[in-house]
Amino acid sequence: MTTVTEAEVLRDALGLLKDREQVAERLLASSAKHSFDPDKELDWDAPFEDGKWFWPPELVSLYDTPLWKQMGEEQRILLSQHEAASLASLGIWFEIILMQLLVRHIYDKAATSSHVRYALTEIEDECRHSKMFARLIAHGGTPWYPVSRVHQNLGRVFKTISTTPGSFTATLLGEEVLDWMQRLTFPDERVQPLIRGVTRIHVVEEARHVRYAREELRRQMLTAPRWSQEFTRITSGEFARVFSVAFVNPDVYPNVGLDKREAVAQVRASGHRREIMQTGAKRLTDFLDDIGVLRGVGRRLWRSSGLLA
Numbered sequence: 001m002t003t004v005t006e007a008e009v010l011r012d013a014l015g016l017l018k019d020r021e022q023v024a025e026r027l028l029a030s031s032a033k034h035s036f037d038p039d040k041e042l043d044w045d046a047p048f049e050d051g052k053w054f055w056p057p058e059l060v061s062l063y064d065t066p067l068w069k070q071m072g073e074e075q076r077i078l079l080s081q082h083e084a085a086s087l088a089s090l091g092i093w094f095e096i097i098l099m100q101l102l103v104r105h106i107y108d109k110a111a112t113s114s115h116v117r118y119a120l121t122e123i124e125d126e127c128r129h130s131k132m133f134a135r136l137i138a139h140g141g142t143p144w145y146p147v148s149r150v151h152q153n154l155g156r157v158f159k160t161i162s163t164t165p166g167s168f169t170a171t172l173l174g175e176e177v178l179d180w181m182q183r184l185t186f187p188d189e190r191v192q193p194l195i196r197g198v199t200r201i202h203v204v205e206e207a208r209h210v211r212y213a214r215e216e217l218r219r220q221m222l223t224a225p226r227w228s229q230e231f232t233r234i235t236s237g238e239f240a241r242v243f244s245v246a247f248v249n250p251d252v253y254p255n256v257g258l259d260k261r262e263a264v265a266q267v268r269a270s271g272h273r274r275e276i277m278q279t280g281a282k283r284l285t286d287f288l289d290d291i292g293v294l295r296g297v298g299r300r301l302w303r304s305s306g307l308l309a
Helices: 020-033 066-070 073-106 114-140 149-161 164-185 193-223 226-246 260-269 271-290 296-305
Strands: none
Touching (some): 020 114, 066 260, 073 114, 073 164, 164 193, 164 271, 193 226, 226 296
């Protein structure tokens, strides 16, 4: 494979790459116009509304399973509340990882560049998002649902060994599946207004993060050494497996009066759930396929995660 330099024109299967600084400048301008302070933007004093969901029912893990059909509406809504708290907890874990990876990415780059300034702006966004998710969990009175100790330690390993393209692939995995679900959530009038407000803020600001990560990952998959590209394929596939398992903390089930083992088994066997997860990941997996991430062992790992059909 021929190595290309920053001075050369970069082109992949999706076409010419845009100038890194121009991309960052547009994102900085967008950030200046469309950034939010959740503490001021959202009505944290308003009570939750009776009969409204905390997550669209079709996106709840047990939807359309035998257990779901046995549950009453009140228990289904309660499960949606605990799953929303679980996803918010997952989001905090993931965004803390992302912030560390972004700091690593810019460590040796020119601090005066727009590319670095935007990375710092994104870190500001992620700090606000993590605080917003934490406040949402506390406001609802549900438990905080951390990922398992095994996944905590795998996150530590990943942060240590991840290549730059691997970091941006993991960034997109954490952002795009949830983004697809949140785009269905914030306009859904069946859902609690506070949840809709949280997801609206997250969708607007995450759109910039996705653009930044996609542009940089395309660049990295053209310029990184061959070993780094292959390592990225494998580590991203393994991260996809961790992400799919950790997506909903199984402790939500006993906390709403369900048998944990039976609930987990029914989620794993659910064709509807598999379709939801693959549909949520499709825009990302199509992109990764186009730029050469989903190859070899990495592709097999992505398939085993259930996110790739």
